[in-house]
Amino acid sequence: MQLERRATFVLGGARSGKSSFAEGLIEASGLDAVYLATGRAWDNEMSKRIAQHKQRRGGSWTTIEEPLDLVGVLQRECTGNRAVLVDCLTLWLTNLMMSEKDIETETARLVAVLPTFKGAVVLVSNEVGLGIVPENRMARDFRDHAGRLHQAVAAAAAQVYFVAAGLPLKMKG
Amino acid sequence: MQLERRATFVLGGARSGKSSFAEGLIEASGLDAVYLATGRAWDNEMSKRIAQHKQRRGGSWTTIEEPLDLVGVLQRECTGNRAVLVDCLTLWLTNLMMSEKDIETETARLVAVLPTFKGAVVLVSNEVGLGIVPENRMARDFRDHAGRLHQAVAAAAAQVYFVAAGLPLKMKG
């Protein structure tokens, strides 16, 4: 499971071990590791999660927090000797929706830049479409946007993994 | 991923690309394509989805709408030179439950006819059992029925695919 200098997409459920798996890919690459956190510390629960992630990764990672301008940060950071972990796309999507951005446009922008980086990028996201249809309209919209985003990113990525119970299943590449 | 002249079952999450994948199987087959929509246009959201599906498929498909008598339509339409796309089983199940049909009987009828067609049939359905147990009793019943229906159809099908992020994973065949 060597990391290619092209986009890798890691999809999995909540607490599936998808971030750890993605971190392992980057650490094994020998490239300079950058952690791009898209989550905002809205509440204590989220702050605790971000802290746990930092603790697990240790000191050799550079951490950047960016809720919205994922494309801009990737263009600046994903250079020759670096590998960037984007954790995660569903939080980025949440932020875009909260900020009333146009999701199709943002998805298209991301997908367009993915193949252009000199460095490696690993994008992590939550699969959210395998439960009962949510009663809440916004939740239905969210899972529709997430599903379309995942299809677009998977199509643009060189490698795609589905992670369950900490175990990766290669879907592409 | 050639289409066999036997039943193919395509299971996936919401917005997973399962319908597009199924359409691709049928278009690559060279058979006359029939789209069997089981969804009723209950509301604007559903009408919009049906219109999007029609637009994507283009003019070479024949479209039939049938909410309940899936078996009857398949027996009539799934003939020698045709490939029928059933989109989707979970909407059919919803309609059966709304009409207070006996789900076990209807499942058994469908499974019994699947191996008898001269034409090809591709059945698409939503996996709904991988989230938290729903609080709503009807939603719990629905996912129980869906799970049993999926097991029965998968057992009767020659090929089964699980689709995530637009990527197919072959489970059988």
Add this chain to the structure above:
Amino acid sequence: MQLERRATFVLGGARSGKSSFAEGLIEASGLDAVYLATGRAWDNEMSKRIAQHKQRRGGSWTTIEEPLDLVGVLQRECTGNRAVLVDCLTLWLTNLMMSEKDIETETARLVAVLPTFKGAVVLVSNEVGLGIVPENRMARDFRDHAGRLHQAVAAAAAQVYFVAAGLPLKMKG
């Protein structure tokens, strides 16, 4: 799909056929079959499910019901000529949470004993992390605990299967 004399983990959705698949593994092993039910008959719905499970397995199985002390029962029962089916870990987790046990400690205890048995053990569990984030705080905690438990058990198991629509997908082993 032969059963090893080491832990096997079977993960799947609701009504995915995971218990039937696990039962088949044990019946094909020729070992003396023990069914360890972790579910409590809280209500009629659960009592009906337990009865259906018993009916399907037939008379050759020994059935034990234990909601909390999974480790103790496994240590006592999982001996040389036996294969124990644990059905299921998510119900055990529910019972632990209801009894305000420390989940990390209980998970660590289970994982520590898994490689020590002379007999075979097959642990079944529900994947619950692939839907929309639940609004209910307890449901979010539950799926976090379940995800961590699944990662730990999968790491300790010799074989891991993911079951969908009655079809097993080997993830490990």
